[in-house]
Ligand SMILES: Nc1nc2c(c(=O)[nH]1)N[C@H]1C(S)=C(S)[C@@H](COP(=O)(O)OP(=O)(O)OC[C@H]3O[C@@H](n4cnc5c(=O)[nH]c(N)nc54)[C@H](O)[C@@H]3O)O[C@H]1N2
């Protein structure tokens with residue numbers, strides 16, 4: 001069928017009076033292949049056609065993807081710079097806005113030092129832009145305070161992969177190989193709603209007999225099709241994974257040849273998981289012992305298997321430990337570096353992979369280099385044309401920047417492509433921080449909840465108005481094409497940073513005329529790093545359906561399968577770290593007797609800034625709700641549709657009850673895509689993982705009352 005559509009489809013997709021431009025969806029890490037339909041007369045985007053010949057998604061798209069085009073010419077797009085006067089935004093020229101930014105950034109830095117101006121980035125942008133955000137902060141503003149929204153997303157996966165495998169590429173295998181695996185072990189991923197177009201690969205494999213194990217406190221649409229659903233008590237993944245390791249060892253499922261040749265620390269790991277018997281694991285996790293044993297046998301006996309996880313296990317104050325333990329399962333079975341097997345995290349945002357490699361992170365430089373490494377600083381400074389002594393030190397993580405605001409260390413912030421006024425934990429702290437800033441700039445194409453706090457809002461272009469590259473969840477670098485000219489006076493983020501660089505007297509560091517020139521500089525900046533893009537060109541991406549990093553030279557084929565012969569660690573061997581069990585930062589108490597967990601629905605994307613402006617999606621899911629088991633609801637005298645008050649140590653809010661048997665009886669789930677009084681992040685816990693500084697979005701203790 002797909003072959004037929006590839007041959008016949010593109011021709012049939014064409015509508016009279018329109019042109020089709022080939023690109024990728026702007027939302028999640030799947031980066032589904034699509035053609036955008038553009039009216040040839042008006043130049044406006046009028047629709048989308050799925051791309052049947054894109055090898056990763058084969059013409060499949062989800063409800064967000066097929067409506068994404070509606071945001072491009074949306075009536076609420078910001079079309080000019082906005083300046084706040086007496087609490088109201090008024091339209092301004094670019095000159096006025098830049099004057100204000102220049103004078104305030106200079107005043108604040110003169111008075112309080114360079115670090116008083118901070119940058120908060122995001123990864124819905126292309127690699128070109130993500131790379132420049134790091135350079136803008138460090139080389140133009142000279143500040144150490146830069147971090148980004150990937151801290152709330154991929155940082156625990158990154159930290160865990162670095163510890164075990166030595167390189168953080170979200171997937172060790174290309175997605176089409178999933179069809180040929182024998183077993184999926186999936187923890188904390190609601191794949192069917194969050195990476196919907198992956199499901200086709202799972203189905204294809206299931207048709208061939210592949211087994212599926214899902215670990216989730218909720219019976220998600222993904223869990224419903226599993227052979228075993230481990231309905232875990234939130235925050236106990238470290239125990240469950242340790243139990244699985246214990247059982248793999250106990251039942252002789254360890255690939256001893258692989259482990260002795262390719263892994264360090266097996267004996268220590270073995271000793272550390274000794275206490276995690278099936279019985280103990282069942283007690284702690286609340287999962288039936290039979291199911292735990294069944295899962296271990298299925299996973300242990302599968303010749304080819306893939307361990308997959310997502311934010312359910314990562315957005316915890318022990319997210320890194322969870323990642324190292326689940327990754328160790330794949331290592332013990334000798335699965336990494338082989339066909340149709342391995343380990344993968346479901347990268348969240350469109351460029352969540354690329355965006356985390358290029359230096360938006362407080363302690364990182366392009367190519368996955370560390371700012372603490374003098375050689376890295378020297379190399380990147382030479383590419384940028386700055387004195388290595390000018391390179392700022394490492395800063396602090398996204399949430400911790402708000403502590404620095406409270407302390408008066410940070411006085412100004414430029415938010416580029418993120419909406420932390422909705423998406424950060426413990427929102428009171430965030431809102432107070434924004435109110436306390438002397439000066440705040442936001443670059444966005446909609447007036448997001450965060451932009452409402454700003455002094456100056458700069459109109460950025462959308463994903464369809466500029467070209468560049470992203471890196472999808474496999475690690476494949478792909479092309480985003482310019483579909484139309486920017487609406488109104490909006491400008492691409494790289495041009496906005498360039499304008500500010502000029503005002504700050506650093507225009508010579510931003511000499512670009514187009515994204516290609518930025519990509520070429522970035523290739524060089526990444527050269528020799530772990531995430532080496534040097535051999536990737538726009539032409540190769542077109543010709544080869546994307547190129548997988550690392551790709552150190554133009555004659556290198558790229559790396560679809562990672563770690564075939566050696567890992568990214570110094571000695572080339574994978575590590576099997578020993579983990580010290582610890583409970584979540586908050587567990588239920590008499591006062592707060594239930595678990596609260598948060599996440600997504602298929603119809604909305606992240607802070608909802610884009611999807612809440614899309615009519616169809618809002619019709620499908622207009623408001624947040626509290627998902628409860630009917631038995632729990634009846635204990636509280638609640639019925640479907642009634643109002644309930646949820647209270648945590650941080651705040652309270654009122655939500656509508658939605659009853660479902662597909663959730664544990666001790667857990668409440670609330671989707672987080674709404675702002676202000678509808679934002680569940682008013683209640684969430686900002687306890688941070690000690691390594692990744694990831695907040696514990698997935699677990700806190702909550703009190704529930706009829707409202
Ligand atoms: N529709 C949609 N798709 C998206 C996004 C979106 O906003 N909407 N966002 C994109 C982004 S940026 C991301 S990061 C991904 C996120 O993708 P996912 O991580 O799949 O999505 P979540 O809903 O955050 O959480 C996944 C699951 O974790 C479970 N969970 C909660 N607590 C625990 C726990 O303690 N242990 C375990 N094992 N599981 C737990 C939840 O019940 C939930 O089903 O999705 C991407 N795709």
Ligand SMILES: Nc1nc2c(c(=O)[nH]1)N[C@H]1C(S)=C(S)[C@@H](COP(=O)(O)OP(=O)(O)OC[C@H]3O[C@@H](n4cnc5c(=O)[nH]c(N)nc54)[C@H](O)[C@@H]3O)O[C@H]1N2
Pocket residue numbers: 122124125126149150152153154311315348349416417418419420422423424425443444445446448460461462463493598599600605606607608609610672680681684697
């Ligand atoms: N409770 C709870 N909170 C969570 C999570 C959770 O599971 N539970 N998940 C966390 C995760 S995984 C993530 S990724 C974060 C995401 O949280 P956010 O960073 O807030 O994500 P978005 O809603 O994508 O915000 C991006 C903003 O940038 C704008 N934008 C999009 N593209 C561009 C561009 O190219 N340029 C510019 N300048 N602007 C652009 C959009 O209009 C939008 O306003 O939320 C986190 N928060």
Ligand code: SF4
Pocket residue numbers: 025026027028029030031032060061062063064065066194195196197
């Ligand atoms: S699965 Fe992700 S990339 Fe694909 S259409 Fe949906 S939101 Fe877009």
Ligand SMILES: [Mo]
Pocket residue numbers: 152153154348349
């Ligand atoms: Mo994310």
